[in-house]
Amino acid sequence: MPKVYQLLYLILICCFISCKKDLLTQSKGGEKIISVDGGLNSIKKQFASGKYDNQLTEKIRDTISIVWQPNWNSITEKTYGDSITCVYIPLNGERINTNSGKQLGFINTINTEKYLLYTLKKDSSYFSFATYINKSTTTLNKKNKPSINGESYINHTLQLKAF
Numbered sequence: 275m276p277k278v279y280q281l282l283y284l285i286l287i288c289c290f291i292s293c294k295k296d297l298l299t300q301s302k303g304g305e306k307i308i309s310v311d312g313g314l315n316s317i318k319k320q321f322a323s324g325k326y327d328n329q330l331t332e333k334i335r336d337t338i339s340i341v342w343q344p345n346w347n348s349i350t351e352k353t354y355g356d357s358i359t360c361v362y363i364p365l366n367g368e369r370i371n372t373n374s375g376k377q378l379g380f381i382n383t384i385n386t387e388k389y390l391l392y393t394l395k396k397d398s399s400y401f402s403f404a405t406y407i408n409k410s411t412t413t414l415n416k417k418n419k420p421s422i423n424g425e426s427y428i429n430h431t432l433q434l435k436a437f
Contacts, residue, residue: 326401340367344390363390
């Protein structure tokens with residue numbers, strides 16, 4: 275009798291392994307985005323027309339703010355299942371003196387990455403301000419740079435509103 279259970283267990287495991295579906299497809303920056311109608315130019319136009327750039331500013335002090343600018347040359351696209359496509363646009367931060375408008379330098383983040391996240395569903399699309407934080411910060415080197423593929427990063431998103 276135990277051999278029958280072992281055989282059934284083996285068949286069951288084989289069925290699960292053979293039915294495994296890869297949920298993630300990815301194309302790195304520089305490649306044309308095929309799944310988004312109009313491609314990257316369409317996303318840029320929606321971003322500009324919705325005036326989302328005004329929401330990518332963080333006030334640090336009375337006179338200093340961080341302005342996050344999209345890096346349109348380093349995008350990553352992922353498709354989840356058949357209905358959701360996410361385009362991750364990295365954000366570069368720059369410190370600005372709000373009184374004089376003077377640029378005070380770029381922001382270097384450790385174990386944290388910020389993205390402008392464009393989510394396209396079958397019936398809607400929207401922008402979000404996404405922050406990925408590394409859970410383990412034991413060693414700091416380039417190998418630990420946040421990756422949107424990694425499960426070791428916590429995702430914090432804030433949906434942006436069009437004006």
